[in-house]
Amino acid sequence: YIFELPKLHFDTSHYMMIILVFAGVTSIFSFILLRERASLADPKTEVSEMRNNWQESIHPQEIFINFENIVMANRRYKEVPNRLYRDYNADLDEGGSDDKGQFTGETIQETQPVYKSLGWSKMFLQVRYLTTLIGHFALLWAAVSLYQNMGEFVDLLRPLSAKMFLEQLYTCIGLGFFVTILWVFGSILSKLAHAFWSEMCFESLVVFFQCQGTFTESRLSTGTSIYDSLRSENVLVRSSMTPWILVSRLVTSCFTATGEKNLEHPRHILEMHSANHELDKIIHEMRGFLDNRETIASIKNMKDLHSTANIQQVNTASRVPPAHHAAMEAEFEENIDEERAIEYSGFQISSDKNRDEPERN
Structure with missing residues (x-):
């Protein structure tokens, strides 16, 4: 038994011709757009890497604080946070001891995409315009x-x-085929054009920083002589660390897309290029921070410096024999008189005991 399909009462040749024309146009335009876009791609997976061992007098927590708040903050784009x-x-493990332990920590940051x-x-450009026009x-x-x-x-x-019902039905089927063909290929061409119109490329810098090692604590004291009037005692943290930095552009x-989430779709990584210059700058900034740190507390203002000098003079006088006390007192009073001399608006007021009135210069 052979089953025969019913014959259609309308010509399908022109529908097949429309399908072939639209299929050919869609295939040709798709091939040209994909070829031109692929020619601009440079797929690479390159990174700039630094691995080293540093031994510095610094607390491990300060390394990560400096890296995030100083080093990476200097690479922000238009003050936008990374x-x-x-x-x-950072995970600090003292291992049951108060003066030694180990630490580890890592961070991944990316600058604002540009x-x-x-x-x-x-x-x-021409094919993209034609695809858009034909599709719409x-x-x-x-x-x-x-x-x-x-x-x-x-x-x-x-x-x-x-x-009459069958004739009208065949007419509607023919119209439905024609409208469906136009709608299907129009949607394909418009979505194809939208994919190439909506693409936006960005460039950013991604940094991976990992640091692990051990640390020990010790005390450093200065001014312990019997003749010293000031004493400075500092807790020194010695860290042996192994930083690992990966930088890639x-x-x-x-x-x-249109709507409220127009730029909130996922970003796809197309290329990863090495950034040796940025890696060198990061290492230079970190080494500068480590080299310029102070280990011993010192005096940084003039008032404390004068106070220390006065204490030193008192201690020196206490060690001088009694025969020289008079000379030391005279020298001390002379230094005080010189420090109290004030010059203001052409007047000089002196604390000399022999002159009680101000003298005009």
């Missing part, structure tokens, strides 16, 4: 055809004879 993918959260313009070719024109043509022939579909609901791509 994107933090992994917080440093828009990167792609150098499109002239052919790419096909959608418009389908909508207009459906609107103009809406009466043919309404006639199916009216009471008709069997023969990313090229990412994001497809935008």
